[in-house]
Amino acid sequence: MKKWMFLLVCLSFWSIQGQYRFSGQMAQENAGKSIYLSLVEDYRKSSRIYLDQIIRKTEVDSTGVFYFEGNNLPTENRIYRIHLDNCEEDKESAHFLGQCQNSPNVLFIAKNTDSIQFPTSFENQALCTIESTNPKSKLILEIEGFKEEMIFDFTEFRSDTNLALNSKNWFAKLQEYGENGEEPLVELYIFDFLSDKKNETYGFYLEDIIQNPYYDELLYRLQNSYPVASFTQQYEAELIADKQLASFGNSSVFQWQWILLLLLAVSLGFNIFLLLRNRKRKQSAEFLHKLTPQEQKIVDQIKEGKSNKEIAATLFVSHSTVKTHINNLYKKLNVSSREDILALLEK
Template sequence: MTMKNWSNIFVFLFLLNINLFGQDGISGYVHIEDPQRWGQTVYLSQIQLEENTNTYNTTTIASTLLTKDGFFAFDKNLFTSKDHIYKVQLNPISAEEKNKLSDKIKNFQLFILSKKDTIHFTKGERMFGEYTTNNTADLEWQKLKQFEAKYENLTDDFDPRQYLIETKGYVKDSLQILLVKLIGIKKLDDQNLLEKDAKANPEYYLSFLKELKSSELDPSTYAYLENKLNFITQEIVNHKYKVSLWVNGATSLVIILLIGFILKSRRTKKVLAPIPLSKQEKAVKNLIISGKSNKEIANELFISLSTVKTHITNIYSKLNISSRQDLLLKK
């Protein structure tokens, strides 16, 4: 192989190395109307979603100075191979300016990116204008943002139930990427609707959490949802336990009352006044007590032997006894 060929190979490898390790993950331009009121440093932060808040936790991972024409860039090596939510932001030059400008100008942009993707901000009228990206998750997030746009300016007749139904339906049926679904669910949490719906439909959210855990997403990305669901499911378990205690207590009380009723009925039955004997039955009873036989009783009362036996059966029944001995004991 000639020296020229070796030289060409070296140049090719050198350029390839620059392409692989020097390519920007983020690049683009910032539009600043009043440069004297703004700093010249763009900050790159990683975002962690938090529960029950419209804000989020940010961790600054890099910063870069703007060029004279407003260009900035961040190297791909700042990012991981997994999708994360990031933010680029330009801060006012002072705290005083921040208070004046924070409500007037959007000085940041959120997006999803990984090490294998790129994003480029084009010049525009906004500070961080339109951008192009090849990250599929961010492209789907843009669709979610378009859906959410109709709920940006909520009025007094805002129906949270309808918002819940429509947003949950869109997240469930129209979104395919787990991270974007998680962002959509976070919107429900921002409106204080997630906890109520998770209690009513725990299976859906637990199934979604299972999907998140089996995915390649960083666990810190969905930690807030896992913590909330753990709290909610524990509340459901506690509620079921309390209901179970109440049901068991009520059942035990019913059983106790039923047993008491049965025992009371039996006692009542035992203390019921005996059915009074007829005049003839009293005569038969007295003769039995005096030791007379059935035949002697029949002769004395001028009745048949069978009639005597009938009277004795009635006496035993009315006095709740079964023999002459019992009768003698009752006299």
Template sequence: MKNWSNIFVFLFLLNINLFGQDGISGYVHIEDPQRWGQTVYLSQIQLEENTNTYNTTTIASTLLTKDGFFAFDKNLFTSKDHIYKVQLNPISAEEKNKLSDKIKNFQLFILSKKDTIHFTKGERMFGEYTTNNTADLEWQKLKQFEAKYENLTDDFDPRQYLIETKGYVKDSLQILLVKLIGIKKLDDQNLLEKDAKANPEYYLSFLKELKSSELDPSTYAYLENKLNFITQEIVNHKYKVSLWVNGATSLVIILLIGFILKSRRTKKVLAPIPLSKQEKAVKNLIISGKSNKEIANELFISLSTVKTHITNIYSKLNISSRQDLLLKK
């Protein structure tokens, strides 16, 4: 009797140990078994730019038991959180075309080697599940928030969607991978590029936070590539604006200098310094051909005074010789 008791305890502990090695376990509900295959596929997901689908890489598969049970070992996963998908495919391409729009034959979730997820029996193919992965629990909250936008109508307001979704992602989500998924939703609605150009500091700060985290760089590679392209566009735009501003400033300066010079010339032309009565008399005698000595004798002034008057005349009329004065008369 004691031996049987020991065997029972051993088998019980062995069963716990074996169950504990399953990262994923649970049941699949199939209404028409003849239309579906019996293999469940496990894929790792990569987020990609501008697409409502996901890039999947199949990493394992397992057959369903008679009662629809399946499981995947923990060793298939890494110590870091990743997005995964379990999927059951129709038995043929013809059945796939018939069933693709009617039944959701997959489930997305976040998991790591440290966590477990269990699918309970339900009315859907992959029904409700329980998990101890913190990131996936937060993702479920994000899904509940996004549910009101699932059936978009003609009244859909992209601006309001952007404000509400970004606000929720920024203020309510704490886990970087889930934030990244939320931002991916903006990209699916073709709103990410517009918002990143308007708020580059926020997205560059978020990218910096991603790079300093333990997330696999491939997880956020699409966002990094998109932001590199957008920031380069911003730099190019600022450079073009700078060239335009510098060119416009230079043109304004040139026009201003030209205006000042023209104003000075106009001022000189319109407001010449008038000659005194004696200078006018000297000027008229020069024009009549008189010499300096003759001018001095005629005006009863000294020769040096005549020369002083002539110097003042040349200065006021902006000339330098008798010949200029004869041409200017």
């Protein structure tokens, strides 16, 4: 009996360990309102609420408390958002267009086994404080504080000199903070902000991406921590494209000769491709000309991937006859396998 009790306790403990629980406190006036949990896989969609990211929905209870729990989240860290819906129910399009400005929300990092609380702050503000079993959970919230300082530095003086100095300073500060956090997801969040085309930092970003090894190092960290994640592939593709754009934009003079050379190389390559293809077709025609009508039929069957038995049934001949024809094909075409025949005739 004791053994069974011990086993039940162990199983209960294991099930708890494999579950997440995200809970928080809202003002009681929000009782009955909907609150949502979203999974943000696309870091370019971290700036506002997107309907296609929502994975769970619950309601704030009569005391202002809400919670999400279960065991269906990824086992690795991911970026999540919790937001309270303060928009009218019939204005779903406001969320879709990102126009709902009355929805308190918070971004945080979590995985399937985390327990996280969002208590109200000392000013009775909700979704502004995080208490978590995961030390990485509050890193994004801390970055929001950096961003406010950064915006103040940029707006205090609007000169080009101030823009250049602050860009260099804040790029280095945010990138260092992200790297020291040892969580590439946080670095992706920072990258999304610094490389945003709508921000004044975009011009400096195109300069920085050429000379700063940080971006390649971030790709290496992503590939090691999240090798199969979609956001890793997304970042790699953006990095390649932005480097090409930056290299092109850094030219002091727009050099048309490079474009002409590129077009010439493409044209030359295409002509070589056509020449080789036509030559291959001519060779295939010559090979087929050597074959008897029955051998040509067998070649057609080989192209369809049929076995010797299937070929025999289709052509109404014996299995041994098919083998004889195929051996004759090998001798005439100077090959030793079906793959060699396909290589000669199908291209």
